[in-house]
Amino acid sequence: MSQVRVRFAPSPTGLLHIGGVRTALFNWLFARQQNGVFVLRIEDTDQSRSTEESIQAIIEGMKWVGLDWDEGPFRQTERMDLYRSHAMQLLAKGQAYWCACKAEELDARRKEAEAKGLSPKYDGRCRDRGITNPTGDAALRFKAPQEGETVVDDLIKGRIVFDNTVQDDLIILRSNGYPTYNFSVVIDDALMNITHVVRGDDHLTNTPRQIPIFQALGFSVPQFGHLPMILGSDKTRLSKRHGATSIMAYKEMGYLPEAMVNYLVRLGWSHGDQELFTRQELIEKFSWKNVQTSPAVFNPEKLLWINAEYIKVSPPAQIAQALRPLLEAAGCTEETRAISTGQLAQLVVLVKERAKTLMEMVDWVRPYLGQVVTFDEEAAKKFLTPAIAPTLGKLLACFEAFPAFSKEQWEEAFKQLVKEEGMKMGQLAQPVRVALTGRTASPGLFEVMEALGRDRTLFRLGQGIERACRA
């Protein structure tokens, strides 16, 4: 069998959305598993809607999720001669014809047919007119088969039969000379030797339109596979109404690319009960057989859970690196630049179990940057009271007596003091927590002290006592 060649062919009419990423991902996994080739092709034949920014957004998104392509990015607008010459071939063979109907006329006729409850398909009035010297605004139509059936043996859905009598004579070359989608995909998929065309379910009904074009041109027909759609919580097709759909929006919200990939692949594909996969496992275990046939609702809560799982197990230094720009963007520019990645990684270890996104992590890490603590007013008011000040003072004196920080020693001393004062652990722990972090919630107290170091711990404790006395 020849080498597997698959492609991802987005149209650059907006940002790269998660549905597109999932389609790309399935293609990519299959290519990598089969030692095949993954092609990136930009379908920009609609000059009125395609933009350069969108092309950049697609490339940026693909890179972020780590879906590297082997060939391309090809742009259809750079391949116009190919489409035109093949269209002319069809014309010469009598499998295409010029159509002089005006777009507005066609529109009107379609509406009329619909109003009468008839099929809105082209009535074929130019089919046998034999126009040989078309005026500048004629379009070229493909002579679609009008009888028999077209069978698609779908990789995911199995055998699907379409009745050719409902097929339309599609326009393949617009009056402006640009090819239409259904024609340019066929030419490109054929010329690029694509072996498996895997795309969204919304293309399923395009398949019986495209197969006859492959055949008319004498190309071998690739295998097709149609992925179920991603739906929003209301079970309609996922769109902006449902929240963020652009892949880069998830980056900005603090999601990890590996988490996105893991979530997206599980949306429509499964391997028994397994939820978490390394990329290597995905490549090994992926199979069309286990791709779901029905659409899936996008569930942000599960994505959040997966992201949290990835934050917990990813190398801390890697998280630290990704965190840096977000920290700076959050206004901690100086503190962030002052800290080494190694030190930042230690903070990541400190808080990684409580942050589900990098954005949340920014907030968790903040109290450990800089010398001074920023008090949460409510927390300070509640726990840093004059009543507790003397005990905090004793604790400070006790800690100061230790020349160096030692988690075990300091914890021992802390517990000793709690006992002497006849308090409960929490009665002293909370005020100390507020003194050290400014907040009522934090990692374990002694981990916090370790992260802060002896000097800052003592400094902040002193700060807390001052605040308590003032209150």
Place this chain on the structure above:
RNA sequence: GUCCCCAUCGUCUAGCCUGGCCUAGGACAUUGCCCUUUCAAGGCAGUAACACGGGUUCAAAUCCCGUUGGGGACACCA
């Protein structure tokens, strides 16, 4: 309207092809408990589904037909 696809807990899904092991398993979310210096994390337990109706069969979530419901496509968009 026509054509096509789809249908298991709220959600993602296992099981369906090759009927019995399914009084339907896992995960997210949710509820309760445990752990505990706070917040998490973790552990344990619970609530919760085969859309409906007919067949076929000794036996159906699994096979067949229909109904209903959802989605998609019917452009000189992709």
